[in-house]
Amino acid sequence: MQTAYDFDTRLLNLSQHDFPLTPRPYAALAARLGVTERVVLDAFRLMREEGLLSRIGAVYRPGSVGASCLAALKVPEDRLEAVAAMVSGFAEVNHNYRRDHAWNLWFVVTAPSVARRDAVLLLIEEEAGLPVLRLPMVEDYHLDLGFALS
């Protein structure tokens, strides 16, 4: 018997790779799964509410729109929370993770131009009073065709 979980997994796997670029994409997915458009839309809404689905949308190639840079800071433990909040406060920071390493705060700065990106990195460096490790992408080896869910 197919459970709701099985259905969600099939729907996610199917829609990760070829979400239709047609006027009624959810209806097209529904036809492939043998259900109605309403069932597909409701399943996605529920998955989004439950946090299982980040979004459905276009995944843009890094560097193709705007300028981005992976960066890291070595923050003393007692300042980590405050520095992390300062970094997250920049609209240009779209990812910010704590990692268990001497370089313990990792974030990505994405801005419309290289000049703005570099200005934000400098501002973060000044605010933190710590050197920022700048590791811009040189080459991208992955096509990001989605991620197999089982």
Place this chain on the structure above:
Amino acid sequence: MMTQPILLDATDRAIVTATQDGLPLVPDPYGAVADRVGTTTEDVLARMARMLAAGVIRRIGAVPNHYRLGFRANGMTVWDVDDARVMALGEAVGALPFVSHCYLRPRLPEVWPYNLFAMVHGHDRDEAEAQAAEIRALLGDACRGGEILYSTKILKKTGLRLRMASALGG
């Protein structure tokens, strides 16, 4: 895979802005995007198809939340790989089914020795360690060392964010 760069005009950029947080969950999502940017559904579809063909858009689809789906051990594996062989090896690592992102980045002498980055996702750390071991084996004697940096806290995660005015102003 390298693709020909294309120039994005103001309407293309408006579409990027309108779709960066995802397509709306309505029957005609591209029509909703068209309304927001002031064009037709057909034009949005044609422009997105063009950006997809040029590689500006890598894929259109669902972006699952790995953590909530049970992948609790999300590791950034970093490797010091021989510069002469890293291009071919990077392609091979990027093609592994459990690798979600794979990038070449600069080394910083005395500060940061690793040039190859590959994100792995396991249900637990044992699974992530096994994935890292598979990468290590693939890199062979071209690899001088590596580490896994696990994310222990997601402090911020949003889609690409470019504000329209500044995006146009460049």
